[in-house]
Amino acid sequence: MAAAERRDDLGIEDGDDDDIDENELRRQEEAYQRQYENEQTWDQLQEDEHGNLFVDKTAEQRARRQRLLSAAQSARIRKGMIRYVLLVVDLSRAASAQDLRPNRLGCMLSLCRSFVREFFDQNPLSQLGIAVMRGGLVEKLTDLSGSPEAQVARLDAGKLGAPAGDASLQNALELGVSLLKQLPPYGHRELLLLFAALASCDPGNVLDSVKACKDNNIRVSVVGVAAEVYVCRRITEDTGGTYGVALNEGHLEQLLMAHSPPPPATAAQAKAELVRMGFPQRSTEEASSAVFVGQEARLLPGSYTCPRCRSRVPELPVECHTCGLTLISSPHLARSYHHLFPVQPYHEDSEERAEAAAAVQAQQPAMCSEVMTTTGAYCFGCLREVSEPGVKGQLHLTLRCGQCKQVFCFECDAYVHESLHNCPGCEFLGAG
Incomplete structure (x- = not known):
């Protein structure tokens, strides 16, 4: 766009050029470009x-x-109503690129926070954990739990630090196998990778880790931020997951939110199985009635009492740390009903x-x-x-x-x- 046309679009007359600061004019032009940047x-x-x-x-x-x-x-396909999902976010040096606004890191973390809330809204009986890839290693941020606020609190750019190093798909798969293989077989074991790099720096053969995921019925899905990578396509095809590469911010949100609804059940998980669950009672929240809650024995005023072993847990849904009973509330079942019909x-x-x-x-x-x-x-x-x-x-x-x-x-x-x-x-x- 020519300078004269930009002045006309911004409502600036020729006689007013001396009265307008150059910095203000530059800011107005940048705002104009941002406003119509994506208007195709x-x-x-x-x-x-x-x-x-x-x-x-x-x-x-x-x-x-x-x-x-x-x-x-x-x-009308049978869905996995109970899911155990590990979300792995790529914080390698590729996450510092500026092709997304404000940058890849800021865009990915913002969408991850929205995904966590949408995930628990769609899957109230499920649990989710978060890990990050950075410097060739994988760090677990949160354990599998049913609390969206605890997960969102850790997805803060200031607390996570700057992106650095390379991404390692093999280490991410190994962490997923170690966390998900011990979970009950009636739940869907899923590993969701938000991948921003174009290569993977692995300590060994990544296909061995892919085989371990397949043997433990772990479904691996990848959402790419940069471009399609062959190893990501191979991982998703071997484990029955999905792979998509984002074109822009809106497409990235669409690809990530597509993993919120429950996926179709596989042949190994389609067999009927009854799951024993408990409906605990909420205790009073007065400060004078504070008790030690959970496996970490935190002192909290409010808690839920397991109907089987009388242990106290801080939130629902959760698995009792003493007897292993799945504890939920009736609204959790009601919110899952619409997936069936x-x-x-x-x-x-x-x-x-x-x-x-x-x-x-x-x-x-x-x-x-x-x-x-x-x-x-x-x-x-x-x-x-x-x-x-x-x-x-x-x-x-x-x-x-x-x-x-x-x-x-x-x-x-x-x-x-x-x-x-x-x-x-x-x-x-x-x-x-």
Whole structure:
């Protein structure tokens, strides 16, 4: 962009050049560049049947829906509700690169904090631990536990230090095997690597560690930050995991969050098995009733009492350190229920689907008289006016439930399938 054009875009006249500080002008230009850096508006251009170009406002929404549709493909597959996951973050010198904002390290740690919270929201019966790769070694930050706040507190750039040295995939796999092989067989053993380097500095043959992971039913998945590495692809293929390489910050978040829902159960884990669990009672939180809690015997005012051995634990879910009983609460089971019976994905509305649904909706109670619209179509979730199917240049996707035949906007579709886990139309009409 030329200097004159930049001055025009920033609202600066020629006569005011002497009145504006050069540093202020530079800061405004940098802010302007950051604002429009990722606005790739050419991706929204589409060509119609007559060869004319038009802007498709729904292209980004369609791309986002691919994640929902891919997750729905395994909706009726048996899931691993109890997971033991070790998250390994690459803090080698490759994490100090500036290709992500603010840098790779800051971007990765921020997304890891979001992933930890999303993981425990999707998997309340599971446990997660964190380790880091740096200087050719692997350091365990946290033990496997069910506390998201304890995990997030350790993912601080100031406490972790600066990236240094090389990354070692073999040491990460060996740590995962040593921590996960002793866990109960009914739980899913998973190792998730956030890998930023382009090479691995290992003390031996990394394929031997891959075989150890496979023998202990440990599923290894890798999220790459730089570029695809052959050894990462080999590890994931041999252990039944997934491998993806991020294109930008948004794609990295999408790849990492894809590991939040429970994965499909393997043939070795698909056999039915009853798991004995206990529902402990919460003791009073008064300071005068403080007792020694947990294996470390910490003095805490509040705790949970194991119904089998009467030992006290600080949080739920957890495994009793005395008798080994899995301790949970009833809300944990309730929050896992939607994985068993997920909401079927909505279909993008079309003229054919609208005509087929008109006969069904004619026999159902409607709110058309209460919702004032110019198009006659509205979202059943938020009652916002939506475009009719087949209209060129529509601003929002319109989707339709296959059971209740109601129309939903893109935002309500994402809310129903990601947070609510119940179709409002089916619940209202009693079809669910």
